[in-house]
Amino acid sequence: xxxxxxxxxxxxxxxxxxxxxxxxxxxxxxxxxxxxxxxxxxxxxxxxxxxxxxxxxxxxxxxxxxxxxxxxxxxxxxxxxxxxxxxxxxxxxxxxxxxxxxxxxxxxxxxxxxxxxxxxxxxxxxxxxxxxxxxxxxxxxxxxxxxxxxxxxxxxxxxxxxxxxxxxxxxxxxxxxxxxxxxxxxxxxxxxxxxxxxxxxxxxxxxxxxxxxxxxxxxxxxxxxxxxxxxxxxxxxxxxxxxxxxxxxxxxxxxxxxxxxxxxxxxxxxxxxxxxxxxxxxxxxxxxxxxxxxxxxxxxxxxxxxxx
Numbered sequence: 001x002x003x004x005x006x007x008x009x010x011x012x013x014x015x016x017x018x019x020x021x022x023x024x025x026x027x028x029x030x031x032x033x034x035x036x037x038x039x040x041x042x043x044x045x046x047x048x049x050x051x052x053x054x055x056x057x058x059x060x061x062x063x064x065x066x067x068x069x070x071x072x073x074x075x076x077x078x079x080x081x082x083x084x085x086x087x088x089x090x091x092x093x094x095x096x097x098x099x100x101x102x103x104x105x106x107x108x109x110x111x112x113x114x115x116x117x118x119x120x121x122x123x124x125x126x127x128x129x130x131x132x133x134x135x136x137x138x139x140x141x142x143x144x145x146x147x148x149x150x151x152x153x154x155x156x157x158x159x160x161x162x163x164x165x166x167x168x169x170x171x172x173x174x175x176x177x178x179x180x181x182x183x184x185x186x187x188x189x190x191x192x193x194x195x196x197x198x199x200x201x202x203x204x205x206x207x208x209x210x211x212x213x214x215x216x217x218x219x220x221x222x223x224x225x226x227x228x229x230x231x232x233x234x235x236x237x238x239x240x241x242x243x244x245x246x247x248x249x250x251x252x253x254x255x256x257x258x259x260x261x262x263x264x265x266x267x268x269x270x271x272x273x274x275x276x277x278x279x280x281x282x283x284x285x286x287x288x289x290x291x292x293x294x295x296x297x298x299x300x301x302x303x304x305x306x307x308x
Contacts, residue, residue, distance in 0.1 A: 005241060026180070027101055027102065027103045028100065028101070028102050029068060029095040029100070029101050029102075029260045030099075030100060031096055031098065031099055031100070031185045032071065032078060032097060032098060032099075032100045033096060034087065034095060034096060034097060034098050035096075036078060036092060037069070037076040037078045037079070037080055037087060037098070037100070038074075038079055038080065039079075039080055039084060040079060040080040040081060040084065040113040040114055041079075042107070042110060042114060042132075042135070043084050043114055044111075044129060044131070044132035045084060045085075045116065045124055046125075046128050046131070046176065047123075047128065047177065048088065049124060051087075053085065053088055053089055053092065054084060056086070057089040057090075057092035057093045058093075059089075060090055060093040061094070062091050062198065065086055065090055065095070065098050065099055067086065068083070068098075068099040068100050068101050069081075069082060069083030069086055069098060069099070069101070070082040070083060070100070070101045070113075071100050071103075071105060072102070072104060072105050072110065073102060073104075077098070077230065078102065079141065080187060081105065081110050081113055082104070082113060082114060082117045083100075100164060108136070108139060108140055111132065111135070111139070112150060112151070113134065114132075115129070115132045115133070115136070116151060125160075125173045125176050125178070126161060126175060126182035126185070127167075127172050127176050128163075128176065129161055130161040130165050131165065132161055133158060133161055133162060134162060134165060144158045144159060144162075153215060157181055160186065163186060163189050164182070164185055166189045167185060167188060167189060167196065168193050168196050168200075169198055170196055171185060171197060171200045172185075173198055176202065179204050180200060180203065181210060183210035183213075183214075184203055184208070184209075184213045187210065187214045187217045188200055188213075188217065189195065190218075190221045191217060191220065192219065195220070199213075199216075199217065200222070253283070254275070254283075254285075258273075261273050261287070269289060270289060271287065271289045271290075272287075272288050273285060273286065273287045274286055275286070
């Protein structure tokens with residue numbers, strides 16, 4: 001019954017396709033030779049569990065195919081829209097024909113229907129779903145909001161799915177194979193490549209729940225940001241002053257001045273400088289030395305020398 005309800009939902013989607021009416025849609029139910037049906041090239045499902053397929057094949061061998069597949073007619077046969085698992089299992093069961101509903105649909109809507117049908121069955125991997133969503137967006141030029149509207153979902157839900165494609169390939173495979181849950185995987189997007197893979201394996205090995213993963217990843221990201229900030233500050237200190245000024249004598253003068261200020265700083269003189277005005281006929285540079293700080297530094301050096 002649930003399978004038929006899913007199909008009816010897909011049928012309602014078919015009725016709503018752009019530039020198509022109920023009269024334009026020609027549908028008919030018949031038995032088709034299995035060898036005349038080719039797989040859907042836009043099938044979102046990429047991973048098929050062998051045990052599940054074998055279980056379905058056994059059921060089909062005993063009871064037959066209860067729910068028809070949906071196909072569209074193409075040159076030299078038919079192309080599958082809905083029912084990839086049923087078609088594969090029917091082949092395993094040794095069937096030569098399969099009940100099918102023949103309909104007419106555009107390639108884009110064919111992909112949308114296949115996605116909706118798999119989502120309704122709830123066992124489509126989040127990575128498979130994300131890849132299909134991305135492919136639809138690229139093929140059609142739709143934005144996320146319009147695709148969300150077509151699928152009856154929120155734009156944020158679409159965006160969250162697409163974020164999963166930022167995961168490393170190895171991590172995506174772990175999601176495809178059911179080792180990592182969607183929420184666990186999405187938390188890892190904030191991490192960089194190698195760290196991401198290390199954490200993914202740790203989550204699987206230690207069976208860390210999604211809520212704890214999110215907390216741990218936040219801590220890891222904060223630690224990484226601090227290290228980056230410290231590294232940037234250190235690099236700036238090591239590089240010292242740099243100046244990209246105008247060409248010609250003026251530029252050379254400013255570069256020499258920048259070098260002089262830097263050398264003075266290295267000797268402990270608290271000096272700063274800035275260009276106040278740089279015009280065709282006039283160059284005004286302000287140089288400031290903190291004499292109070294300089295006096296304190298000189299006194300500290302003198303005391304240090306006397307103590308020795």
